[in-house]
Amino acid sequence: MAMSDFGERRAGGRSRLLAMNEMSTPIIAAAPLDPDQCYRAIEAKDARFDGRFFVCVSTTGIYCRPVCPARVPKRQHCSFVPSAAAAEAAGFRSCLRCRPETAPGTPAWAGTAATVSRALRLIEEGALDEGRLEDLAARLGLGERQLRRLFLAHVGAGPQAVAANRRLLTAKQLISDTRMPLADVAFAAGYQSLRRFNDAIRTAYGVAPTEIRRASETQAGSSIRIRLGYRPPFDFNSVLSYLSSRALPGVERIGAGRYARSFNLGGAKGFLTVQPAASGHALEARVTMLDASATALPIRAIAARLRRLFDLDAEPGAIAAAFARDPLIGPRLKRAPGLRVPGAFDGFELAVRAILGQQISVKGATTIAGRIVAKFGEAIAGDDGGVTHVFPSPARLARADLSGLGLTGGRIATLKSLAGAVASGALDFTPRESLEAKIAELTALPGIGAWTAHYICLRALGEPDAFPSSDLGLRKAAGKGEPVPAAALEALSERWRPWRGYAALALWTT
Incomplete structure (x- = not known):
């Protein structure tokens, strides 16, 4: 045909x-989460549930993916939420071992109301890094209160909490997986100042960005790696x-199981390649800037x-x-x-x-x-x-x-x-x-x-x-x-x- x-x-x-x-x-x-089913899934560390929910552990104040390699906590210390943003909004910080920022998108973020899905895509692209919530709501044809209500009902956290969560998880991934200077990490993740970046990392992880970088085993390289679950x-x-x-x-080149292309985003020009990651359900992108x-x-x-x-x-x-x-x-x-x-x-x-x-x-x-x-x-x-x-x-x-x-x-x-x-x-x-x-x-x-x-x-x-x-x-x-x-x-x-x-x-x- x-x-x-x-x-x-x-x-x-x-x-x-x-x-x-x-x-x-x-x-x-x-769908509402069944706590007993969720707990059975984390006991089995079943990868099929990865990203479908997160477990919040009351004794540590940390939230994890169902596949976290750490010892499974006792049932009475566990609660379950549908998204990382909901866990952050409840006061939990992300686990440094299973790294929730690399989990696939949760079902609360996909297949919900069309308006919420569009809002999430705009937030992912940085709509609330500099803009106001009322401007985002106006772009979607809603009032600010109505947008908040939709988010609370279907994501479990407000739009600004979701945006803060995305900034935090992006920053954590860039700190761990790249050799980018921390000042560049801050602005690439969407923070408007180094002070806000440092405060957010310390609040979430209890340590400074430099300590997370020091603990990372990522090797230095000329390209930036992005893992896409x-x-x-x-x-x-x-x-x-x-x-x-x-x-x-x-502009684009495709072959041998790999996608490659050029880009020019806001004056930043470079190349990128995408191929399956060596492990897990993820693609790996490598980004090389033309201007170092x-x-x-x-x-x-x-x-x-x-x-x-x-x-x-x-x-x-x-x-x-x-x-x-x-x-x-x-x-x-x-x-x-x-x-x-x-x-x-x-x-x-x-x-x-x-x-x-x-x-x-x-x-x-x-x-x-x-x-x-x-x-x-x-x-x-x-x-x-x-x-x-x-x-x-x-x-x-x-x-x-x-x-x-x-x-x-x-x-x-x-x-x-x-x-x-x-x-x-x-x-x-x-x-x-x-x-x-x-x-x-x-x-x-x-x-x-x-x-x-x-x-x-x-x-x-x-x-x-x-x-x-x-x-x-x-x-x-x-x-x-x-x-x-x-x-x-x-x-x-x-x-x-x-x-x-x-x-x-x-x-x-x-």
Whole structure:
């Protein structure tokens, strides 16, 4: 089946989106924890429960993962919480042995209310490091009190506690796993001053950052290592295979079980590689800066983007259970355990690639993307081969003469309109109050229809419920070779909420 990106070739013109009311989708709360089951899991040190909950030990004031190598505490001293943030909010500090900062994302952080999920992604990217809570709430279309109430109900801690927890755990990982100067660690983790950084570490761990660094066995090196946990199963090779055929020439390189690319985040340029970690359910990223003297290292932003790229926050067990009895999707997921939706490291890059993929083949779109990178991207040196450029900035493409690259006049107009909107700040690739709001924002641009908008939301924003029901490939798969009407597929997809994106991927790829 010939497909331009996920599905078959689609026109780039404007189209009317069928109404979908996200507010009618019920909020999915995390199931209450059963203390006896949790205790049996920590007695067995069962890795399948890693990240699903944390154990707080009253006699030590420490919280641990279920797989902690320390001696199992007595039952009467244990309480259980669904997230690290909830443990921190209750006054417990993280264990230095099992290192909760490396655990997979907890189910309270995935598959809950769509608004809370979007807020968590923004917090992960640093929305509360400098910004105010009321600004975050406004971006999500909520009041500040309403956002706090949602977080307390579904995460077990308020937004600011979650943000503080992420800063703390990021700092702890950078102290232990890198040779970054501690001043750089502080700012990379999101602290606004060294004093706040030192106070937070001392309060949480009872020792100074230098003592944690001294106790670490990490060897010095020229690259920064980031460990990215996930919940198994995870088919890393299938994600690489998908990304490989759509890799941006000169910007991305995929081969031998490894993903590599260049980046430019806030003026900090470098390379990164990602491959499976030597142990545990995790990927390992190695980040090398082009300018060794750079101090504004975007470690948290890189980690958040890589988690979205490889869909590491998915809860495969919950997704599989939701589709288990579905006659169309259930059997497909059984044949593809660990299915993830390939995301994007950079939303603008993905949007450009989506527009290039309208009405032409994957290979044709990739060829044109390579021409754009070679002509307008910034050349860099230092990679071991294949990665030669940084993708051109929105401002550069908005001013660029794109004629002579194999693009139609309409496609050029769409690309320049997109680049101009991103360069001016009128459009960004961060989650908003609803999927419908972002679809409307994207389809307001000339040449971007509902199919392209859903595709961008699915991959660039990590929206799990995005679903391009007009796609011919989906319609054929749903009809077992005979295309069903788009309206019929839209109606059918209602039973797949809030994970319609996974249903789409199962139909497209299995």
